[in-house]
Amino acid sequence: MTDRPTPPPIPEALKKARDDFPILKREVNGKPLIYLDNAASTQKPQSVIDAITQYYAYENSNIHRGVHLLSTEATAAYENARTKLAAYLNANDESEIVFTRGATESINLVAHSFLAPLVSAGDEILISHMEHHANIVPWQLLCERTGAVLKVAPIFDNGDLDTDAYLSLMGPRTKLAAIVHVSNAIGTVNPIERIIEAAKDRGIHTLIDSAQSIQHMKLDVQALDCDFLVFSAHKMFMPTGIGGLYGKRAKLDSMRPYQGGGDMIAHVSFDGTTYKEPPYRFEAGTPHIAGGIGISAGIDYIESIGRDLIHDYETQLIDYAANRLKSTAGVRLIGEPSHRSGAISFVMDSAHAHDIGTILDTEGIAVRSGHHCCEPLMKRFGISATARASIALYNNHEDIDALVESLGRVHQLFG
Amino acid sequence: MNPELKALYRDTLLKHSREPKNKSVLKDVDAYFELKNPLCGDLITLYLKVSQKMVSKATFEAQCCSICMASASMLTEQITQSDIEEGVDFADSLIESLLQPGISIATLENEDIQSLAGVKSFPSRIRCATLPWEAFKGAVSRLR
Numbered sequence: 001m002t003d004r005p006t007p008p009p010i011p012e013a014l015k016k017a018r019d020d021f022p023i024l025k026r027e028v029n030g031k032p033l034i035y036l037d038n039a040a041s042t043q044k045p046q047s048v049i050d051a052i053t054q055y056y057a058y059e060n061s062n063i064h065r066g067v068h069l070l071s072t073e074a075t076a077a078y079e080n081a082r083t084k085l086a087a088y089l090n091a092n093d094e095s096e097i098v099f100t101r102g103a104t105e106s107i108n109l110v111a112h113s114f115l116a117p118l119v120s121a122g123d124e125i126l127i128s129h130m131e132h133h134a135n136i137v138p139w140q141l142l143c144e145r146t147g148a149v150l151k152v153a154p155i156f157d158n159g160d161l162d163t164d165a166y167l168s169l170m171g172p173r174t175k176l177a178a179i180v181h182v183s184n185a186i187g188t189v190n191p192i193e194r195i196i197e198a199a200k201d202r203g204i205h206t207l208i209d210s211a212q213s214i215q216h217m218k219l220d221v222q223a224l225d226c227d228f229l230v231f232s233a234h235k236m237f238m239p240t241g242i243g244g245l246y247g248k249r250a251k252l253d254s255m256r257p258y259q260g261g262g263d264m265i266a267h268v269s270f271d272g273t274t275y276k277e278p279p280y281r282f283e284a285g286t287p288h289i290a291g292g293i294g295i296s297a298g299i300d301y302i303e304s305i306g307r308d309l310i311h312d313y314e315t316q317l318i319d320y321a322a323n324r325l326k327s328t329a330g331v332r333l334i335g336e337p338s339h340r341s342g343a344i345s346f347v348m349d350s351a352h353a354h355d356i357g358t359i360l361d362t363e364g365i366a367v368r369s370g371h372h373c374c375e376p377l378m379k380r381f382g383i384s385a386t387a388r389a390s391i392a393l394y395n396n397h398e399d400i401d402a403l404v405e406s407l408g409r410v411h412q413l414f415g
Numbered sequence: 416m417n418p419e420l421k422a423l424y425r426d427t428l429l430k431h432s433r434e435p436k437n438k439s440v441l442k443d444v445d446a447y448f449e450l451k452n453p454l455c456g457d458l459i460t461l462y463l464k465v466s467q468k469m470v471s472k473a474t475f476e477a478q479c480c481s482i483c484m485a486s487a488s489m490l491t492e493q494i495t496q497s498d499i500e501e502g503v504d505f506a507d508s509l510i511e512s513l514l515q516p517g518i519s520i521a522t523l524e525n526e527d528i529q530s531l532a533g534v535k536s537f538p539s540r541i542r543c544a545t546l547p548w549e550a551f552k553g554a555v556s557r558l559r
Contacts, residue, residue: 352481354455
């Protein structure tokens with residue numbers, strides 16, 4: 001029996017964080033909820049819920065149209081979210097933040113409006129073997145339309161990217177290097193700095209999928225110097241149905257609209273239509289205004305705690321979780337990356353991931369079971385599904401201990 | 416243990432999932448059908464040999480959870496040496512009784528299969544139990 005690792009101390013600023021999330025007070029199947037499915041979606045603090053309620057109760061109106069007070073207020077609140085996101089990512093200008101429905105739509109937007117006009121048959125798009133389907137399928141669709149070729153860089157058995165192989169696949173015909181920052185399925189943190197630098201040297205455009213890193217660590221798009229970065233708000237304590245695309249202004253300027261409609265035009269006539277400047281060119285129709293207001297409140301919440309503090313604590317907590325799970329009878333980790341963030345995948349020889357998920361659920365513990373929208377990655381490990389525990393700032397070692405204890409009962413039942 | 420969980424993982428079901436019957440690849444088959452649950456990745460392939468409208472042999476291969484595994488094992492026992500159309504009728508009745516809250520699975524005359532009733536308390540797991548039976552129906556449709 002391995003000695004139990006020492007639990008990380010909970011910083012003062014996080015001790016009360018749990019109280020900020022009303023859902024964490026509820027029971028599931030008669031047990032207090034232990035929420036370890038944060039990579040799928042995080043919970044929302046009261047301040048975000050209140051901001052959305054406030055908007056619908058007192059400020060509801062459409063934006064960018066109408067001169068009445070409500071519309072003016074709603075427009076300011078929505079645009080404020082863009083300003084805050086730009087600061088959060090250290091973008092050069094707030095016009096570099098495009099609101100979308102989430103990371104998936106952001107990638108599709110780049111595929112349609114940026115990359116499609118640049119590629120022709122034989123050109124290459126580079127990704128890795130650990131991508132989420134959202135960073136695979138839009139490129140496959142583009143390849144189908146254009147005859148471009150999708151190149152996939154391998155990973156090592158421990159779940160690390162074979163970075164040398166990734167870089168060596170950057171060739172004269174590579175038009176875009178897209179890579180997930182943190183793997184949603186196995187928690188690997190990829191060396192995006194090195195990848196972006198190498199891509200720049202070779203004149204290759206870059207896209208970073210930050211859906212699983214933006215809530216866990218500081219991101220500075222100017223320091224990274226990536227061309228595009230995508231994210232989803234609901235994974236960062238904010239509403240579902242909204243997310244964003246960071247794009248360098250020069251790139252956004254070069255792009256055609258993604259969808260046509262109201263709010264994205266400068267002038268419409270039957271003889272021809274002209275479009276607004278970025279970011280509005282890519283935001284057709286009435287947007288998710290309440291979502292934007294939720295983003296604003298969510299950023300305030302994260303900043304009130306501090307991203308460095310969150311990152312330091314979560315790094316210790318996920319290490320604690322990995323160490324505890326590793327020494328749990330019958331449990332095998334899938335992926336033991338040298339640098340991990342947020343998530344741990346595991347399987348049990350005796351019980352399938354769904355059975356694990358069902359039994360944990362009866363004990364109030366929420367984990368994800370399945371392929372995590374990463375079927376090629378699952379295949380790489382020779383499995384069809386894993387159970388995944390993923391943390392956020394409100395989790396603590398007691399959550400991990402409860403998980404480990406329950407897995408003991410799974411092992412008893414099936415072992 | 417939670418009583419609903421106990422009803423889900425009955426001994427009969429666990430026995431079938433630990434030691435599934437007829438879990439092998441069958442060669443020279445009259446029909447086979449591969450079915451995947453895209454939500455979770457469970458994958459099953461059902462193989463049928465048929466003689467004079469009777470299933471003479473049924474086997475399966477699967478990467479799946481205990482419920483799907485047990486259900487597939489029970490299916491192969493239920494349909495072997497039985498009329499194909501009767502097998503399809505049985506599959507329809509089973510799928511309906513698992514999906515419809517008001518219908519009891521107890522009317523199906525197979526005690527092992529009655530142990531699948533526990534999934535009715537776990538809506539997200541019902542498809543695990545029905546997947547093999549859908550695969551069987553798929554295989555039969557290829558025979559027609």
